[in-house]
Amino acid sequence: MAHPKRKQSKSRTAKRRTHDKAVAPTLAVCSNCGSWHVFHTVCPECGYYRGKLAIEKGAEV
Numbered sequence: 001m002a003h004p005k006r007k008q009s010k011s012r013t014a015k016r017r018t019h020d021k022a023v024a025p026t027l028a029v030c031s032n033c034g035s036w037h038v039f040h041t042v043c044p045e046c047g048y049y050r051g052k053l054a055i056e057k058g059a060e061v
Helices: 010-019
Strands: 027-029 036-038
Touching: none
Parallel strands: none
Antiparallel strands: 027 036
């Protein structure tokens, strides 16, 4: 197998890893109830997605 001739520097390793970072999910405001939810997902508060009822939310006791 191939082996490196020289040790790879810390700066070169860091340059390669610049894109390996955690990013916060994009949030959107629900058009039905106004609460924040993750983009492209059903609103957990009311169950609507893009203005249409996607999940029937039952009355919580």
